[in-house]
Amino acid sequence: MSLSPFFRSPFTDLTGGLISHQLMDRCMKEESRYMECLEAYGLDRGVKKCEHLFSDFHECQTLTKQFKRFVAMRNERDRQIAEGKLKGDQQYVTPRVDSY
Incomplete structure (x- = not known):
């Protein structure tokens, strides 16, 4: 959060x-x-009223949700490999270019 300087x-x-x-x-x-x-x-009031904007700004800075999503996808892929659902070349296939 940004504060005004004392001096x-x-x-x-x-x-x-x-x-x-x-x-x-x-x-x-x-x-x-x-x-x-x-x-x-x-x-004073802006901290509560603008909380949703601060959460967007904080996510842009830290990318925590993006990292958690990446870890969840990696864990799911590792689970599927351990169960034998993904074998050989299918284990580490990159997503299609337009899959976002």
């Missing part, structure tokens, strides 16, 4: 953007939506 000066205004994702980062849109929501509701 505000032209230096803090210049360097404040260095810690954000606004310089062509993959989470640029999510951070922008979250900051706009915080600006609209204020910091």
